[in-house]
Amino acid sequence: MRAGDVVDCHVLVIGSGGAGVRAAIEAARYGETVLVSKTIAGKGGCTPMAEGGYNAVLRQEDSCEIHYEDTLRGGAFLNEPDLVRILVKESPQRIDDLIRWGAVFDFSNECELAQRPFGGQRFPRTCYAGDRTGHEMMMTLIERFDSSGATKMEEVTVIDLLKEGDRVIGAFALDENGDPIVITADSTILATGGGARVYDISTNSSSGTGDGFAMGYRAGAELIDMEMVQFHPTGAVYPYDARGRLITEAV
Known part of the structure; x- marks a missing residue:
């Protein structure tokens, strides 16, 4: 592994939906912060899809x-x-x-x-x-993030959390070319969303594949209320190419 493939920071935030970006904005006030997104920040997650x-x-x-x-x-x-x-x-x-x-x-x-x-x-x-509330919120948060001094790593997929004893000290990731990256951090925030893509039809983002649940569990976190799966209550089923398309509650 090349020396440049190791990144060190005060706070590592994994996930670039509304929760992750907002957390990174706050964390950047206290030290060097790195936001890692497996998508393009602001494009993935459920926040930009929310209409109501x-x-x-x-x-x-x-x-x-x-x-x-x-x-x-x-x-x-x-x-x-x-x-x-x-x-x-x-x-x-x-x-x-x-x-x-x-x-x-x-x-x-x-x-x-x-x-x-x-x-x-x-x-x-x-x-x-x-009917674009989530998009407006997300774009505002991304603009604020860009002026916060935090670092953004996009199209980087975190594979697992790194531990020293019982303490999480960062994460291991792969970039868009499949090359390894080690990120060490004093604190790590998981904001990876849900895992509703295990269902055939879902109004959630296609990036919601449950990575954070699995990484947290392997690191020793207790998962609670796993039966509580968040779906938007109204969505399209037909025609086929509209399956999972969100319909705002405002209707």
Whole structure:
């Protein structure tokens, strides 16, 4: 292996959907950060495919407590309550980040961020950018990432995590030519999405092949709630060339 095939960083982020890119933006504030994507960053993952919107409490008549209750009910009370609390509390702050970074969402005639009603919500709570909300979010995050100082490695496939004792110290990967790369890191974030491509028909991205589940499991991580497979609830089955095409909940 050539010396140039070893990359060292403070934080390694594996995955370039919305979660991975947002994590890399935050991590870059604290040290050298490397984002590894087996696709072109911003093109893979489910985030750019999302059409419908982003839920956040922004109106006086609404509240985080109501959002919390609606989310638990929508999840048949199987949700992890602490994670739901974090979600509903921080979602207004995170959409504020996106708008400050240049995301163009729809606004009402009263010059307020537009919100529409989606499933299981007692108040209109869904912010949107036409029918391309995920794409707008993803492009905004990529632009912010490009100015964060973090490094992007595209079309690089992580094969496995590297360990020293019980601690993950990075990852082993292959570039687009099949040449090996070792990436060492103080911290490693798995943001590799799901594995719904094991199903014949899926509205998820074709890159969702479950790599992160397997790597995490081999490294000793405990996998929980594996029966909870995320699909968009509405998608096309016919004609054949439309199988898996997402249909927005807004319909």
